[in-house]
Amino acid sequence: MFTEQTIAFIGAGTMGEAMIRGLLGLNIVEPxxxxxxxxxxxxxxxxAERYKIxxxxxxxxxxxxxxxxxxxxxxxxxxxxxxxxxxxxxxQDLLLSIIAGAPIKKLSDGSAHASVIRAMPNTPAQIGMGxxxxxxxxxxxxxxxxxxxxxxxxxxxxxxxEQESYLxxxxxxxxxxxxxVFMMMEALIDAGVHLGFSRHVARQLVFQTMRGSVExxxxxxxxxxxxxxxxxSPGGTTAAALYHMEKGGLRTVISRxxxxxxxxxxxxxxxxxxxDPGS
Numbered sequence: 001m002f003t004e005q006t007i008a009f010i011g012a013g014t015m016g017e018a019m020i021r022g023l024l025g026l027n028i029v030e031p032x033x034x035x036x037x038x039x040x041x042x043x044x045x046x047x048a049e050r051y052k053i054x055x056x057x058x059x060x061x062x063x064x065x066x067x068x069x070x071x072x073x074x075x076x077x078x079x080x081x082x083x084x085x086x087x088x089x090x091x092q093d094l095l096l097s098i099i100a101g102a103p104i105k106k107l108s109d110g111s112a113h114a115s116v117i118r119a120m121p122n123t124p125a126q127i128g129m130g131x132x133x134x135x136x137x138x139x140x141x142x143x144x145x146x147x148x149x150x151x152x153x154x155x156x157x158x159x160x161x162e163q164e165s166y167l168x169x170x171x172x173x174x175x176x177x178x179x180x181v182f183m184m185m186e187a188l189i190d191a192g193v194h195l196g197f198s199r200h201v202a203r204q205l206v207f208q209t210m211r212g213s214v215e216x217x218x219x220x221x222x223x224x225x226x227x228x229x230x231x232x233s234p235g236g237t238t239a240a241a242l243y244h245m246e247k248g249g250l251r252t253v254i255s256r257x258x259x260x261x262x263x264x265x266x267x268x269x270x271x272x273x274x275x276d277p278g279s
Contacts, residue, residue: 001028001146001147001150002028002029002033002147005029005033005067005068006033006034006035006065006066006067006068007023007029007033007034007035007066007067007068007069007070007151008034008035008036008037008062008063008065008066008068008069008070009034009035009036009037009062009070009072010037010059010062010063010069010070010071010072010073010081010085011037011038011071011072011073011074011077011081012036012037012038012043012044012047012055012072013038013043013072013073013074014126015072015098015121015125015126016036016038016070016072017047018125018126018128018130018155019070019072019098019125019151019154019155020034020036020047020051020053021051022125022128022154022155023151023154024051025128025154026154028150028151028154031051031052031053032052032053032054034051034053034054035053035054035055035056035062035065035066036053036054036055036056036062037055037056037057037058037059037061037062038055038057039057041057044056044057059081059084059085060084060085060088062085063084063085063088063089064088066093067090067092067093067094068093068094068096068144068147068151069085069089069093069094069095069096070096070097070098070151071095071096071097071098071099071107072098072099073099074099075099075100075101075102075268078099078102078106078110082107082110082111083110085111086110086111086112087112089111089112089113091114091115092115093113093115094115094116094117094140094144094147094148095107095108095111095113095115095116095117096116096117096119096148096151097116097117097118097119098119098120098121098132100120100171100175100265100268101168101171101265101268101269102118102269103118103164103269104116104118104135104137104164106269108137114137114139115137115139115140115141115144116136116137116139116140117134117135117136117137117140117144117145117148118134118135118136118164118167119132119133119134119148119152119158120132120133120134120167120170120171120174120175121152121155121156121175122174122175122176122177122178123178124156124178125155125156128154128155128156129156130155130156130157131156131157131158131159131174132152132155132156132157132158132159133158133159133161133166133167133170133174134148134152134158134159134160134161134167135160135161135162135163135164135166135167136148136160145160167265168262168265168266168269169262171261171262171265172258172259172261172262172265173258175265176258176261180254180257180258181210185206185207185210188202188206188209189202189203189206190202192205192206228242
């Protein structure tokens with residue numbers, strides 16, 4: 001599918017490298033079909049040595065070389081990078097962005113390019129276990145959509161949505177989601193240490209409990225509320241713990257936190273103000 005095509009990465013940080021590693025690991029493209037641009041010489045040299053890809057420190061050169069150009073830069077770099085590549089993309093090229101909070105209009109106007117895909121991956125993508133929500137402009141061809149599915153699928157699972165507004169929702173739920181999970185894990189480990197376990201043992205118990213619970217829930221096909229009920233015996237230990245968690249407003253705190261993340265995503269994209277439907 002990518003025969004005689006080059007994928008250019010503008011920004012070769014953690015997520016850019018994850019995509020490069022995934023594409024090569026799945027044999028979707030060959031190393032000589034990838035070029036990566038980054039301002040740090042040490043970074044590009046590392047990528048060239050490890051993955052045998054082409055490197056450059058010139059964003060324009062990367063944009064002109066690639067038929068698929070992937071923006072994997074930090075949001076604060078947008079004002080510098082978009083003017084750099086403006087006018088250097090051909091009409092038939094695809095611009096794919098994984099920049100958090102950067103709306104399609106901003107990307108399209110800044111690059112003077114109409115065929116744009118905006119995607120929101122999350123950090124487990126670094127080990128091929130992420131999930132990416134993405135959308136596209138009307139000018140993106142079906143061929144480019146299929147190629148985008150393969151590229152984003154190299155990071156884990158991917159979900160296409162018709163409306164860009166879902167990207168801000170995905171940012172709040174799955175994009176920021178690992179942070180919520182890590183905090184929960186940290187709290188469980190600390191509780192285990194408080195009970196008397198060593199931190200090493202508490203960590204092992206929590207990691208495997210989280211891992212096993214997710215796999216069990218996924219394979220069972222049952223609603224998570226049903227699974228929770230299965231381990232909540234009347235008057236038992238789980239019931240006692242859940243009573244205090246509910247009393248402390250755990251669900252409400254999580255919901256409000258995710259809503260705050262959504263509002264912040266909208267603000268970063270300079271969208272309109274939103275109102276909390278629960279207020």
